[in-house]
Amino acid sequence: MKKANFVEIEGRSAGYLALLGFLGIFILAALGSSYYMEHHGHHVTGMTNQIVWGMPHVFAVFLIVAASGALNIASISSVFHKTAYKPLARLSGLLALALLVGGLMVLVLDLGRPDRLIIAMTYYNFKSIFAWNMILYNGFFLIVGVYIWTMMQRSLNPYSKYAGFAAFIWRLSLTTGTGSIFGFLVARQAYDAAIMAPMFVVMSFSFGLAIFLLVLLASCNWTGRPLGDVIFMKLKNLLGVFVAGVLYFVIVQHLTNLYAAEHSGVEAFILMNGGIYTKLFWIGQILLGSLVPLALLYHPVWGKSRTLVGLAAALIILGGIAQMYVIIIGGQAYPLVLFPGMEVESSFFDGIVNHYAPTLPEVMLGLGGIATAIITVALAVKVLRFLPESLADEVVDPHHK
Numbered sequence: 001m002k003k004a005n006f007v008e009i010e011g012r013s014a015g016y017l018a019l020l021g022f023l024g025i026f027i028l029a030a031l032g033s034s035y036y037m038e039h040h041g042h043h044v045t046g047m048t049n050q051i052v053w054g055m056p057h058v059f060a061v062f063l064i065v066a067a068s069g070a071l072n073i074a075s076i077s078s079v080f081h082k083t084a085y086k087p088l089a090r091l092s093g094l095l096a097l098a099l100l101v102g103g104l105m106v107l108v109l110d111l112g113r114p115d116r117l118i119i120a121m122t123y124y125n126f127k128s129i130f131a132w133n134m135i136l137y138n139g140f141f142l143i144v145g146v147y148i149w150t151m152m153q154r155s156l157n158p159y160s161k162y163a164g165f166a167a168f169i170w171r172l173s174l175t176t177g178t179g180s181i182f183g184f185l186v187a188r189q190a191y192d193a194a195i196m197a198p199m200f201v202v203m204s205f206s207f208g209l210a211i212f213l214l215v216l217l218a219s220c221n222w223t224g225r226p227l228g229d230v231i232f233m234k235l236k237n238l239l240g241v242f243v244a245g246v247l248y249f250v251i252v253q254h255l256t257n258l259y260a261a262e263h264s265g266v267e268a269f270i271l272m273n274g275g276i277y278t279k280l281f282w283i284g285q286i287l288l289g290s291l292v293p294l295a296l297l298y299h300p301v302w303g304k305s306r307t308l309v310g311l312a313a314a315l316i317i318l319g320g321i322a323q324m325y326v327i328i329i330g331g332q333a334y335p336l337v338l339f340p341g342m343e344v345e346s347s348f349f350d351g352i353v354n355h356y357a358p359t360l361p362e363v364m365l366g367l368g369g370i371a372t373a374i375i376t377v378a379l380a381v382k383v384l385r386f387l388p389e390s391l392a393d394e395v396v397d398p399h400h401k
Helices: 014-040 055-070 072-078 083-109 114-122 129-152 154-183 196-223 229-259 261-271 276-298 306-333 360-383
Strands: none
Touching: 014 083, 014 360, 055 072, 055 083, 055 129, 055 154, 055 196, 055 306, 055 360, 072 083, 072 129, 072 154, 072 196, 083 129, 083 154, 083 196, 083 229, 083 360, 129 154, 154 196, 154 306, 196 229, 196 306, 196 360, 229 261, 229 276, 229 306, 261 276, 261 306, 276 306
């Protein structure tokens, strides 16, 4: 096994500059959308007093959850001492920070008053899970930043495993906190479940690794760096395990809710008669986001094609966004049950399924968050040594001859 050598990319090609320009268009559109929503008020969006978390929150939560999962490769290297993943640890840490930046950018720009973030950062209500998440997000930046520093500074390499262990514990806490936002909301029938926290942890593994695999494939293809079959097959098989894990948790969640009579209404809404939410669940999340990727990843022939594995990763990402849409917006669309077992009639939308249709500014703001994450990675690999020069089998496999 050879020692990995890290080098920056040249970053002068027409393709690289075109990529930056393309991503820049989405970022500018996101900033314009934020200004439009702030200037005219949130009534120009699809969000209402009934559905207060819209499409920007779908993208933001997806990116935040994926940020934790993207760090998984580095954790496997340092915490579990798998040397084959060590050359990928720097890129893993970078992608984790970039995804969190993109997700938080969407949240901040959707506040309407971004300056109020200062209040959230300086005044804490420790009975609020949102306050705890502010601490977790800030701590993630600090700990992962130190972790990357210990990996890139040769004199600090002996401390890398300790920083990696701290980052491992912190990222699990971060995703648990994000899942607990929904698990602690007892007023919503679609939330209010202890399984939300561990399910979000496994979701982070799946979403983060899918994004990492696409970034790795693109980086190696566009810069002409070797990517051996050993590490590719390891990542591909690991992704399949995570997708199956998410599918397992989803099945357990819905079977548990079906068993409990109090959740029968919301289960019927999501699984059978919820319109767009039912279609997104069965077609987007289950079929295209889980079953088709599993078939592509584990098929004896298709699983060896990097193009098809990349397609599977892209479908997992789209399925993850569909899953977030069903959880976040579908959970709000189902009417609140204020008095269980009683029939409530009033003029305040009681018992009525809430309508929501995402608007263009909301979608552009969310896509701007994704573009921000990608452009952060693209610029960082140009100025710092995050990418290994080679990931050939003799570099990552200690038993290669």
